[in-house]
Amino acid sequence: MIPVDFTERLTQIFGPQTAERVIASMSAPKAIALWENPLAKVRGTAVSVAELCTDLQLAPATPVSSALPGCWQVPPEQRDAIMRHEAVSEGDIYPINPSSLFAARALDVQPGDEVLDLAAAPGGKSLVLAAALSANGAASGRLALVEPVKPRFFRLRANMERCGVLQADYYQRDGRGVGVAVGERFDRVLLDAPCSSESRFHTSEPSSFTHWSLRKVRECSRKQKSLLRSAYRALKPGGTLVYCTCSFAPEENEKIVASLLKREESAQLMPVAVPADMAERVQSGLTQWEKRSFECATALRVLPDALWDGFFMAKIEKRHS
Numbered sequence: 001m002i003p004v005d006f007t008e009r010l011t012q013i014f015g016p017q018t019a020e021r022v023i024a025s026m027s028a029p030k031a032i033a034l035w036e037n038p039l040a041k042v043r044g045t046a047v048s049v050a051e052l053c054t055d056l057q058l059a060p061a062t063p064v065s066s067a068l069p070g071c072w073q074v075p076p077e078q079r080d081a082i083m084r085h086e087a088v089s090e091g092d093i094y095p096i097n098p099s100s101l102f103a104a105r106a107l108d109v110q111p112g113d114e115v116l117d118l119a120a121a122p123g124g125k126s127l128v129l130a131a132a133l134s135a136n137g138a139a140s141g142r143l144a145l146v147e148p149v150k151p152r153f154f155r156l157r158a159n160m161e162r163c164g165v166l167q168a169d170y171y172q173r174d175g176r177g178v179g180v181a182v183g184e185r186f187d188r189v190l191l192d193a194p195c196s197s198e199s200r201f202h203t204s205e206p207s208s209f210t211h212w213s214l215r216k217v218r219e220c221s222r223k224q225k226s227l228l229r230s231a232y233r234a235l236k237p238g239g240t241l242v243y244c245t246c247s248f249a250p251e252e253n254e255k256i257v258a259s260l261l262k263r264e265e266s267a268q269l270m271p272v273a274v275p276a277d278m279a280e281r282v283q284s285g286l287t288q289w290e291k292r293s294f295e296c297a298t299a300l301r302v303l304p305d306a307l308w309d310g311f312f313m314a315k316i317e318k319r320h321s
């Protein structure tokens with residue numbers, strides 16, 4: 001059973017109707033989203049999801065959103081056959097949750113940028129950033145990928161190499177020290193922070209939620225606060241940062257962003273463009289939680305369903321002083 005104090009918090013966060021929808025998504029069989037890795041085109045191995053479905057004699061996939069070109073949805077029962085296909089094992093087609101793809105694209109990386117991904121493994125979002133750096137048909141700019149946990153670090157590296165990422169430098173270190181070490185260096189910074197992963201809770205996998213507690217949420221919150229400070233420190237004036245988590249907890253989301261906005265005068269919360277076909281699945285950030293007010297209405301919460309993970313994201317610009 002999903003912990004009752006957790007579901008009660010969801011009701012406080014979303015209100016009863018939306019909370020019910022969120023809780024229902026935690027027992028729905030999860031569809032799979034497949035992204036046509038743009039780097040496969042650069043290396044000459046591109047395969048479309050349509051070709052993959054034809055090859056496996058599956059029904060055609062459906063597009064996920066106008067905001068996510070090249071991303072297709074297939075039903076849960078097709079997962080095993082698809083995951084075994086060589087287009088997936090060789091990284092030409094990448095299974096990625098649409099919320100992750102959307103968050104990484106919100107950073108709006110341009111060819112030539114210097115980009116930092118401060119919590120990178122296993123690398124789904126890093127791949128999206130690398131593809132944006134190669135949008136002109138060749139690797140450009142620089143991508144610095146940070147991951148402190150050794151097995152995850154090696155998995156990240158192997159994953160990126162398999163998918164054709166050429167311009168990345170890899171750092172096995174704690175992201176909290178990076179800002180001080182590098183100074184205001186990067187045009188774009190992504191912080192997909194380690195979190196309590198509340199939106200990944202699923203009734204079919206009790207291990208996804210048995211360790212949940214408010215204490216764990218608070219522990220994550222402390223780490224996220226110093227990671228965000230470090231990420232902001234590494235950002236050039238005029239640069240953009242995206243902070244995101246797959247947790248619903250305000251302590252890991254709005255509270256972290258509000259604390260940065262309070263501390264850094266140059267930090268400004270920016271709107272994230274949402275296309276019409278996503279309007280029903282997003283909400284503004286909370287402006288109040290447990291007697292505390294936040295100026296976080298411009299942040300975004302993606303509501304989960306049988307395909308999309310729940311996500312929080314905030315886009316922050318560092319103004320020139």
Ligand SMILES: C[S@@+](CC[C@H](N)C(=O)[O-])C[C@H]1O[C@@H](n2cnc3c(N)ncnc32)[C@H](O)[C@@H]1O
Binds near residue numbers: 100123227
């Ligand atoms: C949410 S996951 C990142 C997922 C990744 N961005 C992706 O899209 O595939 C968070 C990552 O942060 C790493 N992490 C934990 N503590 C960290 C720290 N102090 N500094 C940087 N990364 C950390 C975790 O090991 C984990 O790999």
